[in-house]
Amino acid sequence: xxxxxxxxxxxxxxxxxxxxxxxxxxxxxxxxxxxxxxxxxxxxxxxxxxxxxxxxxxxxxxxxxxxxxxxxxxxxxxxxxxxxxxxxxxxxxxxxxxxxxxxxxxxxxxxxxxxxxxxxxxxxxxxxxxxxxxxxxxxxxxxxxxxxxxxxxxxxxxxxxxxxxxxxxxxxx
Amino acid sequence: xxxxxxxxxxxxxxxxxxxxxxxxxxxxxxxxxxxxxxxxxxxxxxxxxxxxxxxxxxxxxxxxxxxxxxxxxxxxxxxxxxxxxxxxxxxxxxxxxxxxxxxxxxxxx
Amino acid sequence: xxxxxxxxxxxxxxxxxxxxxxxxxxxxxxxxxxxxxxxxxxxxxxxxxxxxxxxxxxxxxxxxxxxxxxxxxxxxxxxxxxxxxxxxxxxxxxxxxxxxxxxxxxxxxxxxxxxxxxxxxxxxxxxxxxxxxxxxxxxxxxxxxxxxxxxxxxxxxxxxxxxxxxxxxxxxxxxxxxxxxxxxxxxxxxxxxxxxxxxxxxxxxxxxxxxxxxxxxxxxxxxxxxxxxxxxxxxxxxxxxxxxxxxxxxxxxxxxxxxxxxxxxxxxxxxxxxxxxxxxxxxxxxxxxxxxxxxxxxxxxxxxxxxxxxxxxxxxxxxxxxxxxxxxxxxxxxxxxxxxxxxxxxxxxxxxxxxxxxxxxxxxxxxxxxxxxxxxxxxxxxxxxxxxxxxxxxxxxxxxxxxxxxxxxxxxxxxxxxxxxxxxxxxxxxxxxxxxxxxxxxxxxxxxxxxxxxxxxxxxxxxxxxxxxxx
Numbered sequence: 001x002x003x004x005x006x007x008x009x010x011x012x013x014x015x016x017x018x019x020x021x022x023x024x025x026x027x028x029x030x031x032x033x034x035x036x037x038x039x040x041x042x043x044x045x046x047x048x049x050x051x052x053x054x055x056x057x058x059x060x061x062x063x064x065x066x067x068x069x070x071x072x073x074x075x076x077x078x079x080x081x082x083x084x085x086x087x088x089x090x091x092x093x094x095x096x097x098x099x100x101x102x103x104x105x106x107x108x109x110x111x112x113x114x115x116x117x118x119x120x121x122x123x124x125x126x127x128x129x130x131x132x133x134x135x136x137x138x139x140x141x142x143x144x145x146x147x148x149x150x151x152x153x154x155x156x157x158x159x160x161x162x163x164x165x166x167x168x169x170x171x172x173x
Numbered sequence: 174x175x176x177x178x179x180x181x182x183x184x185x186x187x188x189x190x191x192x193x194x195x196x197x198x199x200x201x202x203x204x205x206x207x208x209x210x211x212x213x214x215x216x217x218x219x220x221x222x223x224x225x226x227x228x229x230x231x232x233x234x235x236x237x238x239x240x241x242x243x244x245x246x247x248x249x250x251x252x253x254x255x256x257x258x259x260x261x262x263x264x265x266x267x268x269x270x271x272x273x274x275x276x277x278x279x280x281x282x
Numbered sequence: 283x284x285x286x287x288x289x290x291x292x293x294x295x296x297x298x299x300x301x302x303x304x305x306x307x308x309x310x311x312x313x314x315x316x317x318x319x320x321x322x323x324x325x326x327x328x329x330x331x332x333x334x335x336x337x338x339x340x341x342x343x344x345x346x347x348x349x350x351x352x353x354x355x356x357x358x359x360x361x362x363x364x365x366x367x368x369x370x371x372x373x374x375x376x377x378x379x380x381x382x383x384x385x386x387x388x389x390x391x392x393x394x395x396x397x398x399x400x401x402x403x404x405x406x407x408x409x410x411x412x413x414x415x416x417x418x419x420x421x422x423x424x425x426x427x428x429x430x431x432x433x434x435x436x437x438x439x440x441x442x443x444x445x446x447x448x449x450x451x452x453x454x455x456x457x458x459x460x461x462x463x464x465x466x467x468x469x470x471x472x473x474x475x476x477x478x479x480x481x482x483x484x485x486x487x488x489x490x491x492x493x494x495x496x497x498x499x500x501x502x503x504x505x506x507x508x509x510x511x512x513x514x515x516x517x518x519x520x521x522x523x524x525x526x527x528x529x530x531x532x533x534x535x536x537x538x539x540x541x542x543x544x545x546x547x548x549x550x551x552x553x554x555x556x557x558x559x560x561x562x563x564x565x566x567x568x569x570x571x572x573x574x575x576x577x578x579x580x581x582x583x584x585x586x587x588x589x590x591x592x593x594x595x596x597x598x599x600x601x602x603x604x605x606x607x608x609x610x611x612x613x614x615x616x617x618x619x620x621x622x623x624x625x626x627x628x629x630x631x632x633x634x635x636x637x638x639x640x641x642x643x644x645x646x647x648x649x650x651x652x653x654x655x656x657x658x659x660x661x662x663x664x665x666x667x668x669x670x671x672x673x674x675x676x677x678x679x680x681x682x683x684x685x686x687x688x689x690x691x692x693x694x695x696x697x698x699x700x701x702x703x704x705x706x707x708x709x710x711x712x713x714x715x716x717x718x719x720x721x722x723x724x725x726x727x728x729x730x731x732x733x734x735x736x737x738x739x740x741x742x743x744x745x746x747x748x749x750x751x752x753x
Contacts, residue, residue: 002183010192017199020215021207033215040222047189049229052241056225059248064218064255071211071259075266098205106198112478113190137238138245146242148334149398152390153249155290156406159383160253162297163413166376167260167428170267190451190479197444204437213433220440227447235454240447243398243456247443250405254439257409258432261416265425 006046013039026072030065037061051135189230196223210262214255221251283333283340283393284322285348286386292319293382300375309727312359312378316385320352332395336457339395346602346753347392347529354521354609355385360731361617362514377417381518384410388526392533397446397456400530404442404494407526408435411519415511427510434493434503442490448483449538461538469541484539488531488546495527497587498556501580505564508576513623513634516572517616520579521609528586532601535590543593550591551686555693557584562697565704571619572634574704575612578660581701582608585675588690592678599753600674606749607659607667607742614656614735617728618649625722639708640717649722650712652732659739661705662698667742672698674750 016035023029037060044053142150196219203216225244232240292315299311326340333340359381362374383406390403412435416428450456453464468480489500496504508516535546561581568574586608589600622639623632643650659668676694679687711717724732742749 006184006188010188014192014195014199017196017219020212020219021199021203023212026209026211029212029215033218036219036222040226043189043192043226044229046184047230047233049233049241049244052225052229052244055245055248059252060218060222063252067255067259068211068215068218071262074259074263075211098202101205102198102202105201106194109194109198109482110191112482113187113194115478134238134241138241141238141242142245145335146337146398148337149246149396149402152286152290152386152399152402152406153246155293155383155386156250156253156402156409158294159380159406159410159413160256162376162380163409164256164260166373167257167264167413167416167419193447197440200440204433210429210433214436217433217436217440220437221443224440224443224447227444228450231447231451231454237454239456240450243401243446243450246398246402250402253409254405254436257412258436261412261425261428261432264416264419265429268420268422268425 002046009039009042030069030072034061034065037065049134051138186230186234190227193223193227214258218251221247283338284325285319285352286389288319288322289382289386293379296379296382297375305374308374308378309362312382313356315382316352316356316359320349323348323352336395337399338390338393340393343598344393347525348389350525350602350606350609351385351388351392351522354525354613355381357613357731357735358514358518358521360727361613361620363725363728377414380410380413385522388522391526392529394530394533395458397458400534401443401446405439407523408439411523414515415507417515418512423510424512427507430503431507438490438493441486441493445483445486445490448479449487452480452483458534458538465539466541481545484542484546485549487534488550491527491531492553495524495531495583496580497553497583498560499553501557501560504580505573505576508579509570509573513572513616513620517613520575521612524579524583525605525609528583528590528601528605532590536593547591550587551690554584554587554591554690557581557587558693558697562700566700569636570634571636571639571708575615579612581697585672585694588694589675589678592682592687594678594681596674596678599750600678602753603674603746603750604671607671610735610738611656611659611668614652614732614739615660617732618653621722621724622649622719625720636707636711639711640715642712642719645719645721648729648732652736653712654709655736655739657705657709661702665740665743667739669743670746
């Protein structure tokens with residue numbers, strides 16, 4: 001049963017990711033990105049990461065995707081008629097090189113992973129998994145071991161806040 | 174909690190690694206071949222998602238929560254990046270609406 | 283570590299200072315803030331300490347790097363001239379605050395002990411730089427540069443993170459010493475069969491970091507971004523960001539992956555050679571001084587990577603000395619470029635070509651002299667700091683027994699001679715070419731900074747041991 005669910009979600013994710021890749025309409029791309037995020041959230045659940053799955057839904061679907069949709073709507077005012085692909089940046093990207101690099105990388109990764117020996121990784125799998133409650137563990141760790149990055153990401157958010165507000169504010173000319 | 178080990182036992186870790194690699198490469202294709210800034214940006218999000226999935230998979234199979242903590246930070250940073258990125262895109266759109274779309278085609282990748 | 287806390291707080295207080303109507307107070311306040319952080323930084327001198335459960339580690343090496351970073355930040359802020367007091371479009375409080383925040387990120391990149399800190403620090407630095415690159419909102423070039431930097435930067439982050447994830451899969455640790463142990467264990471247990479995850483991970487981490495320091499096959503975004511960004515932030519990018527990036531690369535490669543040297547060393551050899559060749563040869567053909575400096579920063583990334591590659595005990599001090607010499611000279615060059623290009627502006631657009639410098643020496647001897655010294659230092663002419671920087675780097679490469687380094691050395695020396703050609707172009711323009719540059723009024727602080735950096739460059743060129751012994 002579970003392998004089928006797993007495969008179903010993988011297929012959903014890959015197909016919707018490919019739609020993002022090939023869609024000519026930015027809005028469709030954004031909506032299929034929604035499906036990708038959902039599919040990945042489901043995979044998180046399958047792999048036993050409940051907290052991350054919920055965060056994925058809240059942050060990616062609820063935050064990032066909504067922001068992206070705002071971006072699409074703010075930059076799409078002229079409609080797609082005169083400007084079919086809604087170009088914001090330049091024309092010439094060398095498609096062939098792009099595909100070659102990506103497929104080359106994928107082939108390389110695939111063959112190296114095929115050689116990888118995962119037995120070793122899985123060997124210590126079930127030692128502590130019975131007590132593996134992710135939310136509590138993550139919460140405790142965030143406040144103990146990882147308290148510095150947790151605090152310092154405040155600086156990041158502060159810089160982002162100032163920067164985004166500054167860049168998107170209207171200049172008075 | 175009892176079901177989780179069963180799930181993990183039924184699906185080998187390899188599948189997650191391969192799937193993440195595939196998603197990562199889809200993201201790379203998107204970044205390298207698409208021309209629309211927002212779509213390039215979505216492709217970057219796909220790449221980050223594949224990284225997240227890989228980290229979560231490793232973290233679960235190793236029963237080590239540090240990987241999931243990293244994912245948590247990646248998500249926070251991704252949200253911050255989106256905000257800045259959209260601010261930049263909106264700023265550019267304001268300018269070329271009033272000037273000329275052709276002006277930005279100077280970009281030499 | 284104290285510097286991180288202090289700078290974060292100062293960044294916020296800078297924002298509050300922005301509410302005051304008096305903009306004049308911002309520049310001195312920011313300078314004082316940076317000096318305080320610099321002082322606090324020395325509290326960590328001479329004792330190694332792990333902060334917050336092995337998140338950061340301070341030792342003399344990191345203190346030195348932080349000093350270079352804060353010194354560069356100080357110089358860049360000092361030549362910012364309050365971003366034009368009269369320009370109501372500029373928001374100095376925001377700029378200074380973001381600069382201080384990005385210094386926090388840079389410090390985290392040179393002191394990190396855990397990859398999470400590397401990632402968060404890198405992102406603080408990058409996100410701040412995206413914003414600052416686009417800060418000239420009315421200029422299309424600046425907008426374009428910001429978009430390009432942003433897309434390429436987040437792409438590089440994605441690659442870096444995939445590498446981190448793979449290394450985590452292979453070694454189950456994010457701690458750089460933990461990774462080193464994991465690598466050693468993986469090597470002995472599986473006799474190399476374990477490696478695939480690790481190998482791809484190391485390569486991807488390296489590629490991600492090389493993107494950020496713009497080494498050769500991954501440099502293509504650099505000229506456009508450096509060219510399009512406002513000059514003051516280009517100066518910041520080509521000094522602080524580069525120093526922090528090289529330091530982070532060095533830290534992770536030398537601490538976590540020394541036992542798999544062949545894996546990252548061999549590709550890095552080609553990357554270094556490509557960086558040197560592309561950076562220097564392309565710089566020859568540039569018509570714009572600013573763009574030439576962008577290519578020059580690519581080629582200097584190549585020289586810095588040589589010493590990362592050489593893996594000698596002296597590497598620490600060579601790296602520090604080279605970064606310091608390079609940072610000081612680059613900031614001087616940008617300081618001259620900024621005032622001259624503004625004085626020579628045509629139709630309200632700053633002229634950044636070599637022609638703008640024609641005849642600079644006639645009315646502005648100080649500017650021309652500083653420019654000359656900084657160019658000589660970047661070219662590596664004796665009696666300047668840059669000469670000893672190159673000398674230390676080359677002797678590191680020379681003392682490495684591997685025959686590969688002889689070839690790198692040959693290429694590096696050839697390319698330095700190419701460098702001499704294009705670094706002399708602005709000097710010739712300033713002294714020999716006919717042209718008219720009106721006398722440029724400089725503020726006392728600006729003059730002081732020019733004299734200070736020029737003196738430092740000459741001083742380090744005459745007596746490198748003054749600093750070299752500390753490092």
